[in-house]
Amino acid sequence: MAKAILAVDIGGTSIKFAKWTDNQLTQLGSEKTPDNLAAFYQLLVQKKDQLAAQMQVVGVAISSPGAVNKKSGVIEGTSAVPYLHGFPIEPELKKRLALPVSIENDANCAGLAESLMGAGRDADTMISLVIGSGVGGAVIIDHHIWHGAHLFGGEFGYMVMDPEVGATLSNLASPVNQARLFSQEIGRDVSGKEMFELAEKGDSLAQKYVDRIVTALAQAAYNLQNSLDVDKIVLGGAVSANPHLLPLIDAKIDMLQRKVDAPGLHPSVVVGKYRNQANLMGAVLDFCQSRSLAINEIK
Structure with missing residues (x-):
């Protein structure tokens, strides 16, 4: 059998x-x-x-x-x-x-799948960012999960991105959360996918919320790369299927590097295979x- x-x-x-x-x-x-x-x-x-x-x-x-x-x-x-x-x-x-x-x-x-058989299989060190209703993640070293001293390895969603308003990476980079705020502003329910589509068609308000997502992910990727110096950062979650997301993140990272005195390393950000x-x-x-x-x- x-x-x-x-x-x-x-x-x-x-x-x-x-x-x-x-x-x-x-x-x-x-x-x-x-x-x-x-x-x-x-x-x-x-x-x-x-x-x-x-x-x-x-x-x-x-x-x-x-x-x-x-x-x-x-x-x-x-x-x-x-x-x-x-x-x-x-x-x-x-x-x-x-x-x-x-x-x-x-x-x-999700991170282990990408490390062993997916987009990170050629990377000895890898970070996974899973983007959904919040942001989860994983740190993979030599194709094994690094859990951390308190099981908080990869909990990137808790990263404080704007201390003045108490905004975390999960707050700012979640398409679900940003679509909810966008929907409140326009007075009708719109999904994250629909918000991205509106932004691509030139809707300036949708573009503002999409830029908030992209900026948060770019900042997180840049900071994580220059903290842990990994081979790859792999994006997962439904939003990673959007073909426009990766070029937007790369362009935003380029902009960040031009703004700082020590530009640091540009992370290798790729889209996951398994979704x-x-x-x-x-x-x-x-x-x-x-x-x-x-x-x-x-x-």
């Missing part, structure tokens, strides 16, 4: 499922995120049993919100799924699923890496 890893990506509104087998990730659909822990356990056991009826499931790889403590098996911090936090959930899942289980933070999973599959792919890679397995062994 063919072997497979069940990959799970936990989000605030839905949980995605996929299987990894024979060097391929195959989506298995998604389910609404349960509102309690018992239902969450039941859903994961159900999905594992369904896959086990067809293949030999050798483990469950989970991408999760929150600060995952790999030593204790506890998901620390807070998230939109509060029942996941504050107790040894990894051992509990191992017992209920009767399989090896790995759990890693979702942004770290909406990055968390699932990274969860599988984390599972294999934590067990010293070659990913092509699962077949």
Whole structure:
């Protein structure tokens, strides 16, 4: 019987499922995120049993919100799924699923996917910036996640960008947040994608909000490059699919370098490969890496 890893990506509104087998990730659909822990356990056991009826499931790889403590098996911090936090959930899942289980933070999973198999696979050191409703990220050194002393490695969204108004990178660089402010100003709801489209058509107000996003990302990339001196900075999240974003960021970095006395290094900013599959792919890679397995062994 063919072997497979069940990959799970936990989000605030839905949980995605996929299987990894024979060097391929195959989506298995998604389910609404349960509102309690018992239902969450039941859903994961159900999905594992369904896959086990067809293949030999050798483990469950989970991408999760929150600060995952790999030593204790506890998901620390807070998230939109509060029942996941504050107790040894990894051992509990191992017992209920009767399989090896790995759990890693979702942004770290995305970064690991790009480092090992995506846009950063030729980079020994890499930063991942995942842009969505906020800004998450990861620091990858020698193709391994650097968690930091307090599990805050890669939490770039907390960077203070404008101390006078208390604005963080998550505030300023999130298309979701900036589209909300833009919508309030024009009196109708507009998505981040629509706001970018309006800006490209010459809408001056939309351009102001897009420039705020681009400026924040350019400043963050420039400062991170000149703090950590990495090989690449990889952008993820839905906005990274916009073909105009990268040239705008590069141009803004050029402008920043012209304004400062010591221009520093221009970061190599690239767009990620995996986008909406990055968390699932990274969860599988984390599972294999934590067990010293070659990913092509699962077949």
